[in-house]
Amino acid sequence: MENSNQNTLQSDDIWREYLELCKPRVVAVMLLTAVVGMCLATPGLPPLNLVISATLGIGLMAAGAAAVNHVMDRNIDAKMARTHRRPLPQGKIAASNALQFAAVLAVLGMLILIYGTNMLTAWLTLAALIGYAVIYTVVLKRATPLNIVIGGIAGAAPPLLGWVAITGQVEPDSLLLVLIIFAWTPPHFWALCIHKKDDYARAGIPMLPVTHGEAYTRLQILLYTVLMVLTTLFPYMTGMSGGLYLVGVMLLNIRFLYWAIRVYKAIDQAAPLAMFWYSVKYIMWLFCVLLLDHYSMGLN
């Protein structure tokens, strides 16, 4: 009896480790942006069967990409305080098992997208998977401090993927959503990176604060924040979103700018980490406001 309890506990634990390979919290926020993309693609509600297939397919492929990242980065992760407790560095999951797991997730996700949505969505999602798991993780991350700027395209793709799942084509408005996440990614990541600079230096990863110093990174965070604020105005300027969005996003932007200035001035040591966590809340709220605005415009 005691033995069977122990076995159950162990199998619960192993599933928790496999779940960790999927970066579930990051993927959950990406899926929020994808679902908002699906809703904004059409004036009414998108067909439920498409929403379910697209969410499942994009989610499985993003989780597969995250699992490949754990495999490719296992030696780097072992050297960093933030990541050394992950399943691969700890030896809790073998690299070959993690790769097989990633392959199952990706193939399943691809099949769901092919049969449940359309070929364009499936190919674009595959491109995002390769963009993150191979181009960013294997090449850019180790090669250049612009790694996360270029790699950010893959992470920014989900609203486009959601949109294309509904309409079958890439439309200009969908790219505005991609642009916002693309401009948001550098402040999101570099704020954390300042805080974890020594980790990256120890692992030999050329992140911006390591290669160009903290002061330069703080300036870049501020400049990208200004760029991001400008990109958030586009949905209003093109008429995709209305006044509710504009007011909501400006309130969110004021707080983002407040943190960017605090980080830039380097007055308090805690600002970069606080800015990182605010950036996560910001992107979630921004997509919620886009959604609220979309359906409130429909009611007018």
Ligand code: HEM
């Ligand atoms: C190349 C682009 C990106 C990079 C380099 C990046 C980097 C990171 C890093 C290093 C963390 C800390 C993870 C940890 O400690 O476990 C993190 C957390 C997070 N990121 Fe990003 N990120 C990127 C794009 C995105 C995107 C596109 C989203 C969502 C739309 C996102 C949402 C999140 C969330 C929700 C967390 C918090 C996870 C938690 O609660 O542990 N990130 N990011």
Ligand SMILES: CC(C)=CCC/C(C)=C/CC/C(C)=C/COP(=O)(O)OP(=O)(O)O
């Ligand atoms: C199909 C699709 C939409 C793919 C996108 C996949 C995806 C999960 C992107 C996540 C972005 C992210 C957390 C990057 C950090 O990686 P890192 O290796 O720099 O951070 P780490 O050190 O925490 O692993």
